[in-house]
Amino acid sequence: MATSTMRDSLKQLARRSIGETSFDAPLRNHSWWGIGGPADLLVQPTSLEQLCTLIKSLHEFQLPHLFIGDGSNLLFDDVGVRGVVVKLGRNFSSYEISGRKITAQSGVFVPRLIRNIGRAGLTGLEHAIGIPGTLGGLVLMNGGSLRQGIGTHVQQVHAINSMGEMIRFDRDSCQFSYRKSALQNAGLVIARVDLQCSTGDPVRIQQRMRDILRSRRKKFPRRHPNCGSVFLSDPKNYDQFGPPGAIIERCGLKTLRIGDAMIPQQHANFIVNLGRASSADVLSLVRTVRQDVFDKTGFLLNCEVRYVQPDGQQVPAHEACDDLQLT
Ligand SMILES: Cc1cc2nc3c(=O)[nH]c(=O)nc-3n(C[C@H](O)[C@H](O)[C@H](O)COP(=O)(O)OP(=O)(O)OC[C@H]3O[C@@H](n4cnc5c(N)ncnc54)[C@H](O)[C@@H]3O)c2cc1C
Structure with missing residues (x-):
């Protein structure tokens, strides 16, 4: 529960022109895991002007906050977030x-964008057709599949800093590497992304997307809520150990269950x-898997999925369960 001073600031904030607001919004409805307590205030801006007003106001009221896209890579805590999401x-x-x-606002749903890019006869981003998040989240994480990342096709990122000022990053200054970018932990919100693709045959591009989706449907669990791959692949150790799913499977951890969280039979890098x-x-399951894999192989898995603490x-x-016995 927010303090009464914070509650007053939240009420004042919600009266400004900042977009749709909702108090005590259950975050489980905004995470693909279906987990998470309430956010004191959830705000969904609908324009760049509203976003800038919101960021300046957050600064003015000194309110704790975080930016999210579709919540497909986030574990919220059961107590939720004290502040603004x-x-x-x-x-x-x-x-x-x-x-x-392609010029896109950061909230566009990636599969929708990629499908329409393909229909327009542009190629290069087919690998991202099955990634269920927003463009902002994808760019921040340099997400992708089939060992590719969105960063290769980024021309420019338009981000806003905590003072509400727009900053432009070209591809080099984004410093994209495997599931990383300089935009992470920089206190920035991505507002717009400019992408550039090559031209190709729309029929072939769409066929490739269908093939990718078919193969993902076979590989990935679809019956229960999940946030995709939990652990990061490590390009340095890939040849020796293989992908995290294979390592976890070799350690016999499929179907391991803690409470209602389980490593599914279908893919060992999912929870x-x-x-x-x-x-x-x-978090207990993450900890148990890391410890067991480390004990059996000496390999320390790190997470792709991000945990949101109650302070946002x-x-x-x-890192939220980093009390392993590493001897
Ligand atoms: C079934 C499934 C399959 C998946 N497969 C893949 C895959 O093949 N490859 C892959 O890379 N990922 C995959 N993921 C993970 C996830 O979809 C990606 O990481 C996705 O890009 C996250 O986007 P999001 O909008 O959901 O971001 P969120 O989960 O909401 O946020 C992720 C991070 O981005 C930040 N963020 C989001 N939007 C903004 C913004 N506009 N400005 C600043 N920061 C922002 C958040 O603060 C957070 O740090 C999968 C997830 C699921 C559920």
Whole structure:
């Protein structure tokens, strides 16, 4: 529960022109894991002006806050977030394709954007067709599949700093590397992304997307809520150990269950919510898997998924349960 001073500031904030607001919003409705207590205030801006007003106001009121996209890579705590959660999603998702260039607001849902880029006869981003998040989240994480990342096709990122000022980053200054970018932990919100693709045959591009989706459907669990791959692949050790799913499977950890969080039979790098999993269930399972894999192989897995602490700060999920016996 927020303090009464914070509560007053939140009420004043919600009266400004900042977009859709909702008090005590259950975060489980904004995470693909279906886990998470209430955010004191959830705000969904619908324009750049509203976003800038919101950021300046957050600074003015000194309110703890965090920015999210579709919550497909986030574990919220069961107690929720004391402060403001700003969601850039469906309300902030217009885009334009012109020639080989795509200009998009960060809240656009990636599969929708990629499908329409393909229909326009532009190629290069097919690998991202099945990634269920927003463009902002994808760029921040340099997400991708089939060992590719979105960063390769980024031309420019338009981000806003904590003072409400727009800053432009070209691809080099984003410093994209495997699931990393300089935009992470920089206190920035991504507002707009400019992408550039090559031209190709729309029929072939769409066929490739269908193939990718078919293969993902076979590989990944779909029955229970999950946040995709939990542990990061380590390019340095890939040849020796293989991907995290293979390592975890070799350690015999498929179907390991803590509370309602379980490593599914279908893919060992996922954790599914069987119904009422808590954030503590997921973190305990992460900890147990890391410890067991380390004991059996000497390999230390790190998380791709980020845990959101009650104060709104984020850390890779393994850092929230980092009391392993590493001897
Ligand atoms: C079934 C499934 C399959 C998946 N497969 C893949 C895959 O193949 N490859 C892959 O890379 N990922 C995959 N993921 C993970 C996830 O979809 C990606 O990381 C995605 O890009 C996250 O986007 P999001 O909008 O959901 O971000 P969120 O989960 O909401 O946030 C992720 C991070 O981005 C930040 N963020 C979000 N939007 C903004 C913004 N506009 N400005 C600043 N910061 C922002 C958040 O603060 C957070 O740190 C999968 C997830 C699921 C559920």
